[in-house]
Amino acid sequence: MHFLRRSLVGIFLLATTLALFAWAGNTVRLAVQERMNAEPRSFPQRERVQVVNVVQVTPDTITPELQVFGELGSTNTFDVRALTGGTVLDLSENFVTGGRVDAGEMLVRIDPRDAQSARDRTAADLRDAEAEVRDAERASRLQQDEVTAAQQQATLRAQALRRQRDLSERGVGTAAAIEAAELALSSADQAVLSRRQALAQAQARLDQAATRLDRARLNLADADRALGDTEIRAPFTGILEDVSIAKGLRVTANERLGRLIDSAKLEVAFRLSTAQYARLVEDSGTLPQAPVTVTLDAQGFTLTATGHITREGASVGEGQTGRLVFARLDNTAGFRPGDFVTVTVREPALHDVAKVPATAIAANDTALMLDPDNRLIEVAVDLLRRQGNDVIIRAPRLYGKQIVAERSPLLGAGIAVQPIDAAAAAPPDAADPADAPRMVTLDPDRRAGMIAFVQSAPMPDPVKTRLLDQLQQDEVPWDVVARLEARMGT
Structure with missing residues (x-):
């Protein structure tokens, strides 16, 4: 009985095992058939939409500024x-x-002491010259008196000669008396000539004395100057x-x-390229007195001075390029000659132009404009100036339109984009706009696709719940959208 019971139990267990194997095989067969007969799962293909930052192109009148480096110097040194x-x-x-x-x-x-001694000797020479002039003047006056007396004597002798001739005509005088009167007149004329010669010598002495006096005065002036030196x-x-x-x-x-050095009269010398100089020069070929601003950064402290251009170098200089320009500064407190400073020069104003980020303009001077369907159109622009991180352009076709603020190799003409205008999206009373998350608005199809992907994705339930809550909002953080689209492969 014991053997029979154990044999029946073994047969029962074997039958049960075979039945379980048969059920399992049938289950696998049915699953394979269902899998093979099922239609392949497919996702709707959508055009990938790039999220881009855009800026509004607004025409305006802009005064460009060019920045160069220069060195300060004084215009008044001694x-x-x-x-x-x-x-x-x-x-x-x-x-x-x-x-x-x-x-x-x-x-x-x-x-x-040496200069004082020389000055005293010169003063003594001057006094001698003055005394000589006085003596010469007295001698000249005496000689003039002698000439006058000699002329009077000659006049008397001439009158005596006329009387003797009158007497001779009346038969009273004699020839000997007339001859004696003529000899006396001749002697008187000779005396006048001698006195005139002496007067000439006296006048020459006076002129020489005056010349020596002038020379002595000049020597005294030189001595005074040497003493003052x-x-x-x-x-x-x-x-x-x-x-x-x-x-x-x-x-x-x-x-x-x-x-x-006069530190209150400083000027800055700086060199402009030929292109920069050509933009500043007027039609007449002269350089205008354009305003300049000079700044000197010193460990957080900034010294600033204003001025205007005064002149330019006459030549380029050996081994140099461009033009050397000088500007006079008005207020130079804190500056010293030799300072290496930054010079900002204001150029003539440009009308009907716009300022946009430099990253919005490609190397071929084109910008990407958004059409009404948010697709990109490549538009050529006229690049006029570069101002730090911005550029000044002239493109009438872009005025009033939005362009891509940051170009990338993924963007091109015809691509659909989702624009984000940071200036318009930022709240006016935001404490720190740079820290606020960038938000985007999703269309219904795009939102439904992301929700379906999150629901079917293998991720923790708290994360899935948080993402679904964010996708249900009117505006969704841009980083969440970009991360989900990257995982979706769109």
């Missing part, structure tokens, strides 16, 4: 030199490198540099003692 040799007796306490001096301030005083004074208010002198040293004439 080399402090010793005008006469000698020992330095006194120095101003401000006569040091970096010292500020006022106009007329005594800087250096050189030993004046022993004191060197500041011709204007400025700052000293390169001072190389000390009290007690002996200097020679024309030796350089330092340099005085």
